[in-house]
Amino acid sequence: MLIGESINLTGVGKQFGGKSVVEDLSLDVKAGEFISLLGPSGSGKTTLLMMIAGFEYPNTGQISVGSRDITYLAPNRRAVGMVFQKYALFPHMTVAQNVAFPLKMRGAATKDIACRVSEMLGLVQLAGFESRYPHQVSGGQQQRVAVARALVAEPPVLLMDEPLSALDKKLRESMQLEIKRIQNRVGVTVVYVTHDQEEALTMSDRIAVMSGGRLVQVGSPLDLYHRPSSPFVAEFIGKMNFIDGEYLGSDQGTSCVRVSKTVTLQSRDATGAQLAHFRTGAAVRVAVRPEQIALRATSPGSSKDQLTGTVESVIFVGQAHLVLVRMEGQGGSLVEVHVPSGARPTVFAQGEMVVLEIDPADVKLYPRDAGRTR
Missing domain, CATH: 2.40.50.140 (Nucleic acid-binding proteins)
Known part of the structure; x- marks a missing residue:
């Protein structure tokens, strides 16, 4: 079982062209917690996720995973898994090759790679799909491949950027439960970006609501639904x-x-x-x-x-x-x-x-x- 690590954001700020998109934001995420960043377009949630991933660097503040300061580390040195909105699978690779890719980049032994890939495909219920290519599986199955690839190297943190937005309603609802099942099974810490409040309510241990680059309320789904701190939160959650x-x-x-x-x-x-x-x-x-x-x-x-x-x-x-x-x-x-x-x-x-x-x-x-x- 994977053991997730905590994430600590302290005074994080980001500007683009002199415009502040994330402003003096502080947030503590517990080890093994599933937290969603929820907000309308332009609220700063994706920029915040990209700073945790290392694809953007903050202008101010500090980002830590466990006891490690990762604020300015390169993405490949952060031990953070990432699932993108469009999955970013390699079309010329099979399902098994896609999942194995992070381990090959690390120089893992061939026998260990085969064992780990088999384990991960079993976890995401894709055993038997090893030799298929991305275009030969459904959107929901592609999404599972992306999750398996992100988890195969056992990162303590998994970042997900609206991974279900391209799926139809029924499949999206099914995959919400599937992702939560996998997260509960492996114990990884998940930071999940979404603009869909029903999705956040269904999947999250806590929800961080953002507006204008700031956190406006952080709490459990029940807290936010029954005790919204402002009309903005009250209207955005339900x-x-x-x-x-x-x-x-x-x-x-x-x-x-x-x-x-x-x-x-x-x-x-x-x-x-x-x-x-x-x-x-x-x-x-x-x-x-x-x-x-x-x-x-x-x-x-x-x-x-x-x-x-x-x-x-x-x-x-x-x-x-x-x-x-x-x-x-x-x-x-x-x-x-x-x-x-x-x-x-x-x-x-x-x-x-x-x-x-x-x-x-x-x-x-x-x-x-x-x-x-x-």
Whole structure:
């Protein structure tokens, strides 16, 4: 079994043509951890990966693997495996020859190479494919060959740059589980670059969310989904509804926000330290996930202080129905609600008035001027 090593990034910065693309970034990755760098295009995640790999050097800061300072080492001296977006397999070599290539470059004995190649192809479930060429295997199999080649020399760290982006949805989902299985089996430390938040949630022990060359939040998938530190993270990790309001104050940890002339929402999400940043009368933004909103039809006795809206459309998306509700008293804001398919959401018809019910524990609270997706 391989034993992964820790990665330490301290104050790492990178500029191209005077423009900062990674800025004063520090991150500790545990040995054997699978961490994803997640962010939109231009967030700096691939540049950061290239600096760990040695294909780019930082202008400032230090990069260490275990106890070794690798900041300015050449790529071939870092003991780091790499899987590229397009796999970069040699088309004139067989599957076995591709996997054996790193060992041949190191001058390993022929017998040892054959044994190690057989072991790695068994690990990635490609035993029997040794004599085939890259064009004779599927995209998913090519991806497995690339993983086997990256791991054959037993690197403590494996870097992966959006390796599944060229695959179709079903194969991509299958390969996510396969890569995670292999990583658990060999114990290598993985740094994985992706812009796909579902992919990051599925595969990662932790996720490092990047924006504008900076880390904006690092945590487990559950932490980022249920406790996003900003509207940017809340909107980038999953779906999120945002509703503008006025902060009215808090009592024993429960905040009250006016979202229309007659309607207020309560939030029990913010801690005491967070509430210290809010002032009575301040413009705020409340956020709630689509699956955390319950809908019911209005009735003659419905109170005017309830959050209501009009059903604009109901869309079947497989496991759930997506109900789009045009809110009353919010300038016509559109809210997404996910209703499980088994809950018979067809009781809601286009044009019907509904009440939106939200548990205060599910309501996130942010300052109005906090940034959203950039």
